[in-house]
Amino acid sequence: MQVLSVELDDRSYPIYIGNSLLDQPLLVKKHVKASQVLIVTNQTIAPLYLEQTQRMFSDFNCASVILQDGECYKSLETLQLIFDKLLQEKHSRTTTLVALGGGVIGDMTGFAAACYQRGVAFIQIPTTLLAQVDSSVGGKTGVNHPLGKNMIGAFHQPSCVIIDIDTLHTLPDREYRSGLAEIIKYGLINDSVFFNWLYINIEKLLKRESDALAFAIESSCLNKARIVAEDENELGVRAVLNFGHTFGHAIESWQSYRGFLHGEAVAVGSVIASELSFQLGFLSNEENQKIRDIFLRANLPVYAPDNMESSTFIDFMQRDKKVVDGRLRLILLKSIGRAFISEDASLEQIVVAIDRCRNAS
Amino acid sequence: MQVLSVELDDRSYPIYIGNSLLDQPLLVKKHVKASQVLIVTNQTIAPLYLEQTQRMFSDFNCASVILQDGECYKSLETLQLIFDKLLQEKHSRTTTLVALGGGVIGDMTGFAAACYQRGVAFIQIPTTLLAQVDSSVGGKTGVNHPLGKNMIGAFHQPSCVIIDIDTLHTLPDREYRSGLAEIIKYGLINDSVFFNWLYINIEKLLKRESDALAFAIESSCLNKARIVAEDENELGVRAVLNFGHTFGHAIESWQSYRGFLHGEAVAVGSVIASELSFQLGFLSNEENQKIRDIFLRANLPVYAPDNMESSTFIDFMQRDKKVVDGRLRLILLKSIGRAFISEDASLEQIVVAIDRCRNAS
Secondary structure, three states, rough: OEEEEOHHHHHHHHEEEEOOOOOHHHHHHHOOOOOEEEEEEEOOOHHHHHHHHHHOOOOOEEEEEEOOOOHHHHOHHHHHHHHHHHHHHHOOOOEEEEEEHHHHHHHHHHHHHHEEEOOOOEEEOOOOOOHHHOOOOOOEEEEEEEEEEEEEEEEEEOOEEEEEEHHHOOOOOHHHHHHHHHHHHHHHOOOHHHHHHHHHHHHHOOOOOOHHHHHHHHHHHHHHHHHHHHOOOOOOOHHHHHHHHHHHHHHHHHHHOOOOOHHHHHHHHHHHHHHHHHHHHOOOHHHHHHHHHHHHHOOOOOOOOOOHHHHHHHHHHHHOOOEOEEEEEEEEEEOOOOOEEEEEOHHHHHHHHHHOOOOOO | HHHHHHOOOOEEEEEEEOOOOHOOOOHHHOOOOOOOOEEEEOOOOEEEHHHHHHHOOOOOOEEEEOOOOOOHEEEEEHHHHHHHHHHHHHHHHOOOEHHHHHHOHHHHHHHHHHHHOOEEEEEEEOOOOOOOOEEEHOOEEEEEOOOEEEEEEOOOOOEEEEHHHHHHHOOOHHHHHHHHHHHHHHHHHHHHHHHHHHHHHHHHHHHHOOOHHHHHHHHHHHHHHHHHHOOOOOOOOHHHHOHHHHHHHHHHOOOOOOOOHHHHHHHHHHHHHHHHHOOOOOOOHHHHHHHHHHHHHHHHHOOOOOOOOOOHHHHEEEEEEOOOOEEEEEEEEEEEEEEEOOOOOOHHHHHHHHHOOOOOO
């Protein structure tokens, strides 16, 4: 087992990464404050891991709530079900929520914990690759609004993150690849050495080779923990983690969260952001091609949706959180491993970049 | 104009108290970050003060949303209307929300500000006595759940609080008296000198005599600011502000927020909590009677609702936020001006205190 640490003063917490962690009740014991625990999971994960997780918390007074699976359920309405359960079971301020599932479960459970009685503790047990390398670390929580993704939320750090790599064995291939998009992102924004390793080893990762996978997860979490420790509330550098996301969120919102998976949308968004970086003279043509290439080899989409107009992109992007007094704030690349925040791109240049990322066939 | 300050490091903010403040645009100018402003108010307040408030923000790009009036609308569903408006108008992270109204509007607007894009700025312009002396100061925000009051919320401090005493001229008598209950509370928990002043001057306050009213509001805000500065997130002493509230919340929840006004429920709750304090040997009989007496003279209810069983009280109280691992944590009085946190009272003793506060006639 590896233990990484997210350093945030009195809100610091450990990330445990390893195999068979769900069989280790001692791991969670010190992170639960009092007797009450509520496990929040979904209909897909419950049959696979709920019993095992309940055993992990068998020393506590442990309830559970099972939500429907999917990004389209990441809403205030679903959140209400968590509050209903907490109140029916009379959970007090010392309760601990446990998020067992992917990013949707983690974000919603974290937000419920942030708001219930104005803030209670929670533990992240991410079971998808995407949640393990991204959403479970860093304290961003929230739900979607029909007009925009993650528009309603809070910064609320977990008490610990438990990444049991074994849970990936049951992850469908498409979701697994969606997680790879966020892993590639860390190479692109912050770590050219890791990107080169990924460029060489992407096929091993696609085959879920155990050693490669463990290394990729650890490297991703390390990169994320470093950036979050520097800027917990995204006042500055943390924004680079949104590379590809403003374009990606626009696609997801436009599709009402029923089309691309999050990582797939981020893959397309990353390709567009790279193209824009190239177009504005920051990124070399060679690196731009290399980026497109690694997403293609990871079997991820690289084209903007056929029937999504560029003006629709702009419209949704202007509603995203990255708008500052009307100007679009985007994350661009100077080179692979060096992302920066930019408000330079004009709407026309953005439209051109989107249109260059369309499937010509 | 008086200016008090709530001292909370980088979250410190001023409370402006005076007449005709809604006619002073310069007051808000320095508290608005960028160009976007959203005024949140309700159907009762809008015809009275919305235009005046819009003029106050006429230098900005100012939208407004008008909600239905009443505690029963303080819900996640109503909150959604604020988010809808913010997103339709494409408000970004630099927007400023303005709460124009009573406690319900203030709590909801503050909570919307806490959650929108994970946190934006807001200004409190309380127009009821209750909001002016209590809910607008201190950063407690939130909405109700059918099973409990203020169960979903956040600590989120405003950028400033603007108390225009003139807005009280349009306040209905019953609501005005409801505010007096919270004013009396400050005397009871923290300030025996202020309580004695209130005991002498309560009739002047009932007549809304200008000087008495200004003094009562300033003294209340000062008491609140002091306690909040000491314990922003209610880890300790701040809990004394909940004197009478655990009983009061039980009544309000049981009535589905359609019976007593908040201050009326707090009045009954304060009388019960005083009776319990007397019964447990803390408070003298004389002071207990004096407390009952001042609420009676303020024309506030002092009896538990006839058809609300004591067991129902207990049931609702156990769902309140003041439960710590199953034990009821109550605020009691050692004497007038000295409140303390107690987990000593047994359920039986609580039931006796409730039953002693029933209308015998």
